[in-house]
Amino acid sequence: PPGRKVLIVYAHQEPKSLNGSLKRVAVEELSKQGCSVTVSDLYAMHFEPRATRNDIVGCLQNSEEFNYGVETWEAYKRGGLSNDLIEEQKKVQEADLLIFQFPLYWFSMPAIMKGWMDRVLVQGFAHEFPNCYDSGLLKDKLALFSFTTGGSREMYAKGGISGDIRYVLWPMQHGIMHFCGVKVLAPHICFAPEYVSEEKRKEMLIAWAHRLKTLWKEEPINCSPEWYFK
C-alpha cells in the first residue's frame, strides 16, 4: 500500500540473471503499489563481508583483545560504526519489509549477504539481551527470503537427498530474523531455474509479481521448530 517502505537486499553478480529479474520485478510491482523501494545491491556496492576492526571508527574499548561483538555494540551506542554500516542500518530502520534476494549457495546465502547479516545486525541495533526473538529490537518489521536453488524441488523434498528445503531456512529465518524480532513471511523459492526452459523462467517471474500483489495481506509464518521440522 502507498507509503510502505521496502528494502531489498540483493546478492547476484549479474543483472541479467533470474535473481536480477526477480529483484527488478519486485521493484516494479512494489513501486506500482505506491511503496517506496530501496535496493542494497551488494556486489555492485562491493559490500564488505568481513567483520573486522575497521567497522569501528576511533578507539576500541579493549585494544588488547579484540572482541567484535562487544566493540561493535559499544561503537553503535556512541555512533562510532563505520559509514557503510550506518547507511545499511538506516535503510533497515526505515523499512517495513526486508526482502532478501539471492541464489542459494551451499544451503545458505552467499558470503556477501552473510556478511551483511554479520555486520549490520549489531547488538544494540537489532537485538540486546533480553530483547531477542519475539521482543527483538526490529519487531514490527517483516522479512521474506526469496531465492533460487541449484537442486530440484524433488531433491529438496522431505525424503529427498538434500532434505526438506525448510531445514536450510531455520538459520536464516529463525536464527537471524526471528532473533531480531522480525516476523517472517513464507519464503519464495524458484527451484533449479538453470535447468528449465526460458518459458518456465518467465512463469517464475510472473508468479513472483503475482504474489507481490497480495503480499501485504499475508500472515507471517509461525516461526517455531514445528514449521521447520514437523
Next chain:
Amino acid sequence: PPGRKVLIVYAHQEPKSLNGSLKRVAVEELSKQGCSVTVSDLYAMHFEPRATRNDIVGCLQNSEEFNYGVETWEAYKRGGLSNDLIEEQKKVQEADLLIFQFPLYWFSMPAIMKGWMDRVLVQGFAHEFPNCYDSGLLKDKLALFSFTTGGSREMYAKGGISGDIRYVLWPMQHGIMHFCGVKVLAPHICFAPEYVSEEKRKEMLIAWAHRLKTLWKEEPINCSPEWYFK
C-alpha cells in the same frame, strides 16, 4: 598418526580469543602426534569472501551473462582460477582432515569462512554431478566443525529457544561437507565461553586437546536427516 595431514581453516580476528587458543591447541597436539598441520588463518590472510568475476583469470565462457558456477567450473578445468583459490584447493587436496574453527555467527559460520566454502569448493574440484554426497570428489577426507557459541547449551537444547544445535549443523555438515563426499566427525562445541570463568575456559582447551589424542580412532557420524532432526 605420523604422516597424516590436517588443514585448519580458522576464522577469528583475535589470536588471544578462545578460538585462537583452540586453534593453537590443535596445531600443538596434532603436530606432537606427527601430523603435518597447515592453517588457513582467514582474517590474517584478508581472505576474499565475495564470489566475483575476479576468481577467473582470462576470458569468460560467456561474458554477456556472468554465471559464477559455470565460469569457475570451466576455469578450474583449464587451470584458470585465481591464485588464492588454487592455493586453498591444494591444501584441501593434500589434507586427510579439515578442521573448521570459528565462532558461530547467526546460526552459521562467519561470512569470511562462508566465502571460503563458496569460492574454494568449486564444481569439478569438490563435486561434479553425479559425483556428490557419498560419491563427492573429496571422499576419503574427514571434516570436523569446531566452534564457540554466544548462546548457552540450554538455549541450544531440543526444547530450547534456539532449537537443537544440530539444526544449525545441517547446512554446514550435510549441505557442504557431505555434498562433497567428506565424512564428518562429531562437532566440537564450546558453549558460551564469554559467560564462564577463566577456569572453565581452560577446561575447554584441555577437553579439546584430550579429544584430539584419540581423534583418529573416531568413527564419522551417520550424516543423514535422522542425526539432525530425529
